[in-house]
Structure formats: C-alpha cells, structure tokens
Amino acid sequence: MNTRAKLILILLALVSSMMSGSRLRSTKASPVASDLKRMQFQIATIREHAGERTIISSSVIEGPPGTDFDIDIQGERFKMNAKFLTDFDQSNVLAIRAKLQTRRLYGYSPQGLPLYEEDEQSPALRLGLDEDIILLPFGRGSGEDRLKIEITPAMTEEPVYSPSGELRPLTINILKISPDGIVNIRASKIPHHYEAEARLLEDGREIARASANLLFEEAQELLLRSDTQAIAVKLKINEFIRSRPSDQVAINFDIHRADKSGNTREPVGLNWSGVARLGADINYDLSERYAKKYELRFNIKIAKGEIVD
Amino acid sequence: MSCNFTEKLSPMMDGELEREEAEQVKLHLSSCLICQQAQLDFLNLREQIKSHPYEPDASAQRQAIKRILRSEQTPFWQRKITLPVPVFSLMMLALFAFVAWSVYSRVTRPGATVPVGNYAYQDGLDLSRFDKGGRAVIYTTKR
Numbered sequence: 001m002n003t004r005a006k007l008i009l010i011l012l013a014l015v016s017s018m019m020s021g022s023r024l025r026s027t028k029a030s031p032v033a034s035d036l037k038r039m040q041f042q043i044a045t046i047r048e049h050a051g052e053r054t055i056i057s058s059s060v061i062e063g064p065p066g067t068d069f070d071i072d073i074q075g076e077r078f079k080m081n082a083k084f085l086t087d088f089d090q091s092n093v094l095a096i097r098a099k100l101q102t103r104r105l106y107g108y109s110p111q112g113l114p115l116y117e118e119d120e121q122s123p124a125l126r127l128g129l130d131e132d133i134i135l136l137p138f139g140r141g142s143g144e145d146r147l148k149i150e151i152t153p154a155m156t157e158e159p160v161y162s163p164s165g166e167l168r169p170l171t172i173n174i175l176k177i178s179p180d181g182i183v184n185i186r187a188s189k190i191p192h193h194y195e196a197e198a199r200l201l202e203d204g205r206e207i208a209r210a211s212a213n214l215l216f217e218e219a220q221e222l223l224l225r226s227d228t229q230a231i232a233v234k235l236k237i238n239e240f241i242r243s244r245p246s247d248q249v250a251i252n253f254d255i256h257r258a259d260k261s262g263n264t265r266e267p268v269g270l271n272w273s274g275v276a277r278l279g280a281d282i283n284y285d286l287s288e289r290y291a292k293k294y295e296l297r298f299n300i301k302i303a304k305g306e307i308v309d
Numbered sequence: 310m311s312c313n314f315t316e317k318l319s320p321m322m323d324g325e326l327e328r329e330e331a332e333q334v335k336l337h338l339s340s341c342l343i344c345q346q347a348q349l350d351f352l353n354l355r356e357q358i359k360s361h362p363y364e365p366d367a368s369a370q371r372q373a374i375k376r377i378l379r380s381e382q383t384p385f386w387q388r389k390i391t392l393p394v395p396v397f398s399l400m401m402l403a404l405f406a407f408v409a410w411s412v413y414s415r416v417t418r419p420g421a422t423v424p425v426g427n428y429a430y431q432d433g434l435d436l437s438r439f440d441k442g443g444r445a446v447i448y449t450t451k452r
Binding site: 078133141 | 434436437438439440441442443444445446447448449450451452
C-alpha cells in the first residue's frame, strides 16, 4: 500500500474512532455525573416524655443531591411549615437553607375575631453526614412533654442515574403515618444553581454586560458599566416552574443607578418581577426613566453540572 | 312463823291493792301479830331510806341533761327554711343576674382577649400538650 493510501486509512480510522467515542458516551449523563450517589433524609417525629421517646411518624426521602423537602405540622390551633433547600458540595458538607413559619391561635378579640401569633425564621445550616438536624416546633420547652423532629442525612450507594441514563425518580417512603395526618412530608428536586447574564442596551445597541452565578432564592448583584453610566441590578430567582418544552423561572430584581465606581445608588426600579424561559431573553424597557431608549435584558440558564430531570 | 297475808302488806301500804282486798288485809292486821310486826318493819325501813342523805353527781346530771336536749334538737342538715315564694324568686333572679353579668364582663372587657387554654385535638395526637407558647428552634447535633 502506498503512503497516500496509508494516510487516508489512518485518517479514516481516526475519524471513525472519534465518532464511535461520541456514540459510546452517555447522552444523558456525563461521566462525572454518573458517579453521583443518591442522598437520603430520614425524618422522624418524636415525642419525648419523662425520659421516654415515642416515634409518632417516620419517613425516608431519597433523591439526588439537592433534593428539597417540606415538613408541615397541622393541628387544630397550630400550624408549622418548615422548608429545607439542600445543597451538597464536593467537600461533603450539606448546606441547608431552612425557612420556618409558624402560626398559632392566640385568642379572640372583643369583636370575636380570631387573633393569631405568627413567626418566621430563615436559618442557614452547614452540617456533615455525621450530624443530624433537630427541629423543635414548640421550642425547647420547660415541661415534661416535648415534640421533636429529627432529620438524619445519609449517602446511599445507589447512583443518581439509572443504567439507561435516566434520572432516578425521587421517592418518599412512609414508615409510620402520624395520627390524623398531623405531620406531612413533601419533597422535590429543582435546580438551585443558575447562570444569569444581564445586558444594557441603548437604542438597541449593547453598551454594558454583566454575568453572575445565582443560587435559588438568593439575591445577587450585577453591575453594568458603560462609558457614560453604571447601573446595579440585584437579581433573585424566586421560583422554578416546570414547563415543557422549556422550563421557566420567576425572577425579582431592583435597579439602582450608580456612579462609575459603583457607589451613590439612586433607585430606578424596585421590586420588579417577571417570568423568564430558561435560555431565552426577557426584556425590560427603561425608557421612561431615561431620555434615550434603554433596555435591560436578562438571559438565565441552568448552571453546568446541575442535576436536571 | 309466817303468814299468807304478809306479802300483801307492802302493796297495801303503797296503795296498790283494790279497796275490798285492802279492807280484808286491814281486818286481818288487827288480829295478826306477825303481820303487825311485818308492817312495823316495813315502816322502819321506809323511814331509814327517807332519812339517808343523798347527793346527786353534778357532771352526770349535766351529761344526762345534754343527752335529753340533744335528742330533742333537729340536725342541721334536716332543718328547713321557709321563705315566701316572691322572696325566693327575687333571690334566684338576683343570683342569675350576677352570674350573667360576671361572665359578660369577662368576655367583653375592652382590649381583653380570651387566651386559648388547654385544648384537645379531636382524636389522636394532642398538640396542646407540647405547646407552651415557645418559639420554634432548629439546630444541628453530632450523632
């Protein structure tokens, strides 16, 4: 075989190996993502009385890292909603953003209207897999009787993705039902990490751009600087809306005009909101506030590496 | 020596015999020395008994009097109060009005609220036993 033929053969072999390599690679999961294991949260509602512990209800939630869950307690005159947004990073630390809302019937007004006592807390917790989260809906209490919710996180051996590459579905196993359904558990998996890009357009021409990584329900500032001015946009993703063919997010933001150094803020628009399709632009017209035609344009995508259903 | 009439002497002296029988005993007595002696003995004995000094026990007397009086008294729980019907009706009306006013004033006091006390859930788990008004607490702990 002459040299030319050999070169053609080598070239063909290289091309075919590249193409076969791409076919072998999974279409759904990256090699790194396929190593991910599912997480488990065991949630037990316990009554502590005179040194004794009685399990009132018990459930196990299993899903990919980043699974969120809600615990609701519904009594005749007391209600609690505890929301947990979980993130598990590479250092084996579980970061949990909790939101606790309680509502208690206090009594009745002289007009006979019900009076409620409400409370809201948003604690952030960081814990390892050798730690538990303890939630006391009625506080530490001084009496003998206490209600306690214990949340035990653990890693399972089951991969996040099935052999076919599909994301394994989230499961909730109820081991013991609470009497009269007083305790309810919900779980969900939505993306927490996003990449947001903001652009400022003057008469249809881009004059400033900024991008940032956004964490679900955490506000992040983007500073857009042009030659003549600068605006600061504080952007937050409030809600992930599962929609087909493309998912959506509900956003909320404030706009401030800043000097070139980024200081001296003057409000331009506060508490603006909208629903954006992931990967598509969403525009806001700022012309009323400026002499020229200015537009603020957002484009939000799910961050790379985020587990998506 | 004995006589059949001797045993009738004491009843005759106490006036316990019938008139005819008493006359018979008196007639016999006029001629019977034994019965005459017996009558003298009875009379002497009576005089001795009468002349014997008697002092009654004061404390025993008082206790006896108390027992007598107590037996004549009605127990407290068996006593009855008699009231005219209009008076009794007015008293009941006044009592009812007082109770109603006290309840109404507690409920409608300005700015007052009726705090929810102990309450029981219908069935199953009673959340009120845990609720002492404390604030929810969340923390982490090592296993």
